[in-house]
Structures are given as structure tokens and as C-alpha cells.
Amino acid sequence: MSSMGTAVVVGVGPGLGAALCRRFAREGMNVAVAARDAAKTEKITAEVNALGGGEARGFSVDTTDEAAVEKLFDDVAGDWGVPDVAIYNAGAFMKTSILEATAADFKRCWEANCYGGFLVGRAAATRMTPNGSGTILFTGATASKRGSAQFFNLSVGKFGLLALAQAMARELGPQGIHVAHVIIDGQIYSEGYAHLAEDRPPDALLAPDDIAETYWQLHTQNRSSWAFDADLRPWVEKF
Numbered sequence: 457m458s459s460m461g462t463a464v465v466v467g468v469g470p471g472l473g474a475a476l477c478r479r480f481a482r483e484g485m486n487v488a489v490a491a492r493d494a495a496k497t498e499k500i501t502a503e504v505n506a507l508g509g510g511e512a513r514g515f516s517v518d519t520t521d522e523a524a525v526e527k528l529f530d531d532v533a534g535d536w537g538v539p540d541v542a543i544y545n546a547g548a549f550m551k552t553s554i555l556e557a558t559a560a561d562f563k564r565c566w567e568a569n570c571y572g573g574f575l576v577g578r579a580a581a582t583r584m585t586p587n588g589s590g591t592i593l594f595t596g597a598t599a600s601k602r603g604s605a606q607f608f609n610l611s612v613g614k615f616g617l618l619a620l621a622q623a624m625a626r627e628l629g630p631q632g633i634h635v636a637h638v639i640i641d642g643q644i645y646s647e648g649y650a651h652l653a654e655d656r657p658p659d660a661l662l663a664p665d666d667i668a669e670t671y672w673q674l675h676t677q678n679r680s681s682w683a684f685d686a687d688l689r690p691w692v693e694k695f
Contacts, residue, residue, distance in 0.1 A: 460484035460510065462536040464529070466519055466576050467491060467546025471646045472595070474500045475664035476543055479672050481509040486536045490515040490528055491546075519546045519572030529579040541591040541675050542580035544573045544617075550609045562609055569613025573620055577635075581628055588632035591675045594621045596639040625684050634682050636674045640667065641689035660692045 463480040467473055468491040481487045481504050489501045489512050497514030504512035513535070517528045532539055548568035550561050577592055584590030600618045603611040618637055625635035645661035670686055677683060689695060 461540035462486045462488070462532065462538075464488040464532055464539045464542045464576075464580070465490060466517070466528075466542070466544050466572075467595070468497060468500055470496075470500070471644050472640070472664045472667055473545050474503065475668040476545065476671055477501075477504045477512060478507060479665070479668035480541070480675075481507065481512055483509070483672070485510040485540070487512045488515055488528070488532045488536075488539070489513065490517050490519075492516065492518055519544075519576060520567040522575055525572075525575040525579050529583060533583060538583045538587055539580060539590070541593065542576060542584075543593045543595070543671065544576045545595045546572050547595070547597070547610075547613070551606050552609065553606055554608060557609070562612075565609040566613045566616070569610065570616035570620065573617045577620060577624055581624065581633060584633050585628065585631050590632070591634045591636070592624065592628075593635075593671055593674060594618075594637045596621075596637050598639065598641045600637070600639050622684070629682065632679070634674070634677065634679065636682070636684050636686065638667075638670065638674070639685070639687045641687055641695060642693045657692060660690050662688060662690055 460483055463485050465473060465476045468489050477487045477489050487510055489497045491497050494516035497516060501512045501514035515528055517524045546568055548565045550565055573594055580592050594617055596618055597614050599607055599611040600614040621635055621637040628635055642662050645663055667688055
């Protein structure tokens, strides 16, 4: 199958990250599977390649390391050309009281939730703008718009990521780059959380493949009607 373009998915795990890789590869796109854990990227890369479609390659990268992020995009461009879509799906979470918080934990969460998004978004944008096209997608959370008790370590970074995405969308949209932000409002289903679905109605947890479908739709939107905000939640979720 000839390539239908290139996607870079940063922050890949067995849930949404893996689903995003599968969805874009299914369309014949080459997919860079990027995460800090090399063993994780190798496993998911093998799973995606076994399904057919576009080629997947694993990349081990620390999303908070500027040089490592630049090298990731240089390597991808060298292999497959400038990416058509870049997705920032990384993050970190630690529930704790502000009375017991440490500066080190706060910094670590902010770097993963926000600073890494800046590095990946900038790397993608600087390579896409000369071509006048491309898609940059950021994964947000309920905490992107609401600071809750003991969730500040998540909320501060996710608030910042939303602000980054808004600013990038306003600057880069006129240059042909579609920037969008997806809020995941609810628990994503995975094998580790299967027990949560036992006492709930059907489809009460977010299905990774269904979330990934929305990301694909955002990428393929015509520029006459680009969306920026997408809030995804199960039909039973209160908001």
C-alpha cells in the first residue's frame, strides 16, 4: 500500500494512544509511535503493523526534552517526509492535597501536561507551515476547564495546554494548519478498568477506538468548517 501521509502520535499507551495509531494506520498513513517507554512503543508498533495498512515505527522519546523532541521530528521527516498530523497525547497525573504537595511533583506534572505539548506543537508547526497544511491535535481532560480539589497537578498543566492550543489555532489557522483540542471527559475503557463497567449501563466508559475516530474526523475536516473544541463524554456522564 502506498503511503497516504504521516502521523506522529506522542504519548502512546495501550489505550487511546494505541487506538490513535491503529486508526491512522488503517487509512494507509505511516505512523510514528512515540513514548518514553521503548518496550511499550515496540509492543504497540508490532500490533499496528500486524493489522496491515500504513507502516508503524516506534520511537522512544522524553516529551519534556527539547533536543529529543526535535530529533523525533527530524527522524520522522527524514524517513517519511514532514508529518501531516501530529497528536500530543502525553500527560501525568497525581491526586494530592495542596497541603502535602511537593514542588518536584508539581513541576513533573506541568512538564508532561503542558511543556511537552509546547515542544511537540512547535516542532510540528515549524515543519508544517512551509507546506501550508497540517493538523495538530492536543488531548485535554475534564481538568482542562475545571480545577477540582486535589487535582491541581493535572488542572494547571491541562489549562495551560488548552491556552497553548487556542493561541496556536488563532495564529496557524490562516497559514493552513488545523489546530484542535479534544477534551476527554470521563474514564477511558481499558482492561485495567474493566471492573468499572460491570455495574454500569452499556457504553458508560469512553471507548478508545471511538475517541480515535473523532481525531480522524478532525484531521480530515475541510478547512471551510474546521472545529477547534471537541468534548467527548459517555452518554451517562454529568457535566
